[in-house]
Amino acid sequence: MFKKILVANRGEIALRVIRAAREMGIASVAVHSTADSDAMHVRMADESVCVGPPSSTQSYLSIPAIIAAAEITGAEAIHPGYGFLSENANFVQVVQDHGLTFIGPTAEHIRVMGDKITAKDTMKKLGVPCVPGSAGGVATLEDAKALGKEMGYPVIIKATAGGGGKGMKVAQSAKEMEQAFQTARAEGKSNFGNDEVYIEKYLTTPRHIEIQVFGDGKGRAVHLGERDCSLQRRHQKVFEEAPGPAISAEERARIGKVCADAMADINYIGAGTIEFLYENGEFYFIEMNTRLQVEHPVTEAIFGVDLVREQIRVASGLDMSFVQEDLHINGHSIEVRINAEKLPNFTPCPGRITQYHAPGGLGVRMDSALYDGYSIPPFYDSLIGKLIVHGRDRPEALARLNRALGELIVDGVDTTVPLFHQLLQEEAIHTGDYNIHWLEHWLETRFGDA
């Protein structure tokens, strides 16, 4: 087992990894930008190294700086968290070239799944059901229009390199195709340096269901059920839960096995998430994330496993500490993402935290790097915490979420907490009867285009 690992990230996910390492008797190294000198991950790690100025391209994304930090401190492995370098195949290669271990999948798997066209192709070959759409990239507007006609509108045009909701445009009709096609290409080019796009049938009432998979890199893989992340704003998740309220045990076992078998087939190592849209009882693959997800705690809650610990185990060459038969669902878990954002526009709201009090009690987990007097820098993501609750069933989890939100105090900046208070008043949240468009419609009716 490793003696020391470096965590190439910040915020709550850096704490998450440091905590797992500490429980395993592994020392941790934090890296930080000059804007994060006072950050909690720096305080909590055993050692820390400043890797550059505030701009993430010059600090958290600087491969030479991160590698140098690992070499200086004698860290043997690097955990990337999510975001930043977590899905950068080149980084994985450089880490290995320096004789270090990347805690995550191989560069090859990251590359294959990072390109949405090759990912879809690969999954199709592995027997995973996909959204109907173009066979590969679509090069010209004429081809796009011909496909739209053939498939029937609405369709969605997606940048093959896209992510984080960027590079996706819906065309409701042939008339809208030109603009949607050009915009998706331009967004792909400007955000990801790749303007290749492909086209899919746009599903009108799906749920977002994702399967957590885990492999040991030696041909064994398991699934840990699904998460329902249908409550989204601008294709970004805000509320996630497990198990999915609309998924039966038979459906879970069936799609879970398809996913686990696919991962075993390719010798996948570490944690991964296979994302699907789910409509009328059918699953349609949309993409795979080759990393730990923000919402992984809801899966940890219902299965009683530590996914980061497992990531570190398999990266060090050990086996996973469970097999499929050991994995049983216990109760229901919900996570809400607490962002420093001002409603109703969700404008980022960095600033100084004048008071912070985390909720507690049975079945409550607060993953956050906040503390009294902390100043949220304006340079990074606005996620400042994740509140995760676990109950015996969904109604208990919802009641607990309501109770825990009531205890939470974050003063000094605006947050998305009021959104969750309001959502908990909604019948649909309690019945679980919603799809990926529900939240956008709800926001529109409440706040209009504000």
Ligand code: ADP
């Ligand atoms: P990203 O990589 O940017 O997160 P995804 O391909 O994972 O993009 O899609 C993100 C979200 O966009 C989905 O959860 C869903 O809400 C919506 N979406 C993607 N593909 C489709 C589709 N074919 N039909 C309807 N909605 C879609």
